Amino acid sequence: MTLSLLDLEACFEGVVPSIIATADGNGVPNISYLSHVARVDDEHVALSNQFFGKTSANIRMNPRATLIVVDASNGAQFRLELTFAYSLDAGPLFDHLSLQLDATSAQVGMAGVMRLRGLDVFRVLRIEAARSTIEPERKASPQRNRLAAAAHVVDLIAAETDAEGIVDATLNGLKTWLGFEHGLFLALCEERQQLVTIGSLGYAPSGIGSEVEVGDGVIGAAAASGNIVKVSDMSRIRRFNAAVRDSSSEENRTRSIVVPGMPDAMSQIAVPLAVAGIVRGALFFESRARLVFTREDETALSIIALHAALALAFSERTSEEAESERRARPSSPATDKGIHVAHHRFDDSVFIDSTYVIKGVAGRLLAWMLEQHLANGRSEFTNREIRLDGGLRLPDFKDNLETRLLLLRRRLEEKALPIRLVRLGRGRIAVEVEGRVRLSRDGV
């Protein structure tokens, strides 16, 4: 059987180090491990060149090289005969590999040490399997038709008109059609340079409202770069957040919600959500199995992420005009119970009966609605009037009011608080209060 580079996909995940041998002009060999080998096309591979001075020097004197790559799913070894073609220190392939290297090396505590300086591209002359005393186990991978799966998920997204429907269609669609069971949908809060979780799949607690700094970890790196970031085997990666904390009591003290995650995840992938080239959020998935996310999954996720991001941006626009037909509002149960709402102006954090709810713009929105409710008994609001109210100091970009309202609504629901937000239709919401609100500002 003739092997091609396409057959070796599992060798290019950066999981098991590859080996390269070269020789100088006098035939003195040199042998070294190297961290990253990438397939460029059907005939070429690119090798990372961080500090392999001797390898780099040798291939410029004698272009022949031999490479051993290892299939990360079963340990099978393949021997590749190569000849040096050219070097790269810029361009899309360089940027993509550089980013992968940054993201993975940061997680093994080698940030900065492993910076990619250049890529050496080689033509592959011959590929053969190395002899093995045991027949490597062939793991049958489930044959998923990812193109069909992507079409199904995009259909589900396209059928939705509001932020909540779009977020849920994306996560549930990926679960149904691609089998991903643990994931997050995050929206970018540009004024804070943070990504905030607005949708959650497979985690308890859900982590709605949890924040990731742009540039931080796999999710932050995807948002900062606008590229997919993937880790396929985390077994050697130091676990910084192994301790699962009591998130509720922590939340009240730190005013931040813990990002949900599997302590024993082996594969992770983050995909940017971008519209017209501008990142607006990210999708994140993880799994306990190694090498779960394939190149085809990356392609399917890219298509789905683009549609989800566009659909969200479109829903923001349409929510400008409130639906004239109102849906019936469930009436609030009449109760005289006192509800104490504290709004801290310095970070716009809101606590209801001492339970931390949310901070930032979403917190300011809640305080504003409650203020209106107390002043003139109003409980229904349109997106349009919220956007027009100067007192709210909404950020200049008005495009993610819907996602902030969704975040707020989900947080209030998750904490089972006596104040809820109810969506009455496109561009229209109501605040529902089970009791008498006392609003204090700055904790006074």
Added chain:
Amino acid sequence: MIEEDLASFIQSPVMQIVGTADEALKPEIGRGAGAWASADRRMVHLVMSAWQWPGTVANLKANRRVAVTFSRPADYVSYQVKGEATLRSAEPDEIDRSGRYLVDMVSTLMRLGIPAEMIAPWLSNRDPFLVSIEVSDIFLQTPGAKAGTRLWSAAA
């Protein structure tokens, strides 16, 4: 000269990769299956499977030139030794030594979370040969700014 620290490192469960080249300067790769320094600290002895790595054995017979990198999988600390090698079939005590290395190496990799069935294709001492290397140069090869630094040379 091989310092004591390096001698212990070579004998510990570290991965061993072997580079050679044929007369047309085509490089070849093999894996070692157990290594130790000689009592006088001038040589490195290494067991290799001639069955699994026939190209390496052929090159060593033809021109003796060899490079071996020893790398600790837990932290990537690595050293490369270069020199000229002689080759013969391994003796029973050398095969025993190789067998103990294979067991230690599998245990070490398994402690790092690598499943045993994945490791098996890498480590074999079938048809064992002993490669005895007269060391001419020693280099540090741990990833980082100092990778490639020459630590010792017989010529100096």
